[in-house]
Amino acid sequence: KAGVTQTPRYLIKTRGQQVTLSCSPISGHRSVSWYQQTPGQGLQFLFEYFSETQRNKGNFPGRFSGRQFSNSRSEMNVSTLELGDSALYLCASSLGGTSRTYEQYFGPGTRLTVT
Amino acid sequence: EDKVVQSPLSLVVHEGDTVTLNCSYEVTNFRSLLWYKQEKKAPTFLFMLTSSGIEKKSGRLSSILDKKELFSILNITATQTGDSAVYLCAVAHSLDSNYQLIWGAGTKLIIKP
Numbered sequence: 001k002a003g004v005t006q007t008p009r010y011l012i013k014t015r016g017q018q019v020t021l022s023c024s025p026i027s028g029h030r031s032v033s034w035y036q037q038t039p040g041q042g043l044q045f046l047f048e049y050f051s052e053t054q055r056n057k058g059n060f061p062g063r064f065s066g067r068q069f070s071n072s073r074s075e076m077n078v079s080t081l082e083l084g085d086s087a088l089y090l091c092a093s094s095l096g097g098t099s100r101t102y103e104q105y106f107g108p109g110t111r112l113t114v115t
Numbered sequence: 116e117d118k119v120v121q122s123p124l125s126l127v128v129h130e131g132d133t134v135t136l137n138c139s140y141e142v143t144n145f146r147s148l149l150w151y152k153q154e155k156k157a158p159t160f161l162f163m164l165t166s167s168g169i170e171k172k173s174g175r176l177s178s179i180l181d182k183k184e185l186f187s188i189l190n191i192t193a194t195q196t197g198d199s200a201v202y203l204c205a206v207a208h209s210l211d212s213n214y215q216l217i218w219g220a221g222t223k224l225i226i227k228p
Binding site: 105 | 157210
């Protein structure tokens with residue numbers, strides 16, 4: 001079974017620009033979660049999507065948004081980029097639903113650098 | 116406020132040593148505790164613990180959960196340089212009809228040859 005894929009793997013943007021990251025979950029997984037990871041803050045939860053609906057949300061400003069498509073693929077958008085948005089963005093998929101399986105499987109991440 | 120605290124934050128040992136990593140938590144509606152290993156890139160799943168006192172084991176790694184004292188430990192015996200990584204602990208707790216994972220900051224483990 002193919003794992004979680006994320007594109008692009010690396011991105012360099014300038015302040016004020018916007019960026020869209022993509023995540024394809026493991027086949028059959030309906031839940032996709034997004035995380036921001038920085039050396040100082042560790043793994044910070046952004047949001048989770050299940051069946052095209054945002055189910056949970058972390059404490060990030062409205063510049064961070066996401067969506068999920070009917071095939072469970074998810075995109076994350078960051079508008080008006082700031083230097084502090086430089087981080088590794090990880091996507092994780094899980095079965096979701098009522099399976100009560102909490103295991104999440106992570107993609108390789110997108111390394112975003114804002115200059 | 117729900118929180119997950121890992122200790123120590125970093126640890127340096129020599130190959131062959133045994134290490135014990137700690138994860139304590141304070142969350143409402145606890146469901147499960149999960150351990151992950153993160154080397155250079157994405158975290159990889161190690162264990163999920165739901166019941167107290169039942170040890171999960173995989174090779175040289177083992178983990179146990181104490182739901183009364185609200186903590187878990189991850190043991191690694193006969194450590195090897197390939198065990199060098201950040202070990203992350205996460206707790207799944209119920210939120211309305213859903214669940215959410217709360218992550219600890221991780222323990223950075225360095226194994227010296």
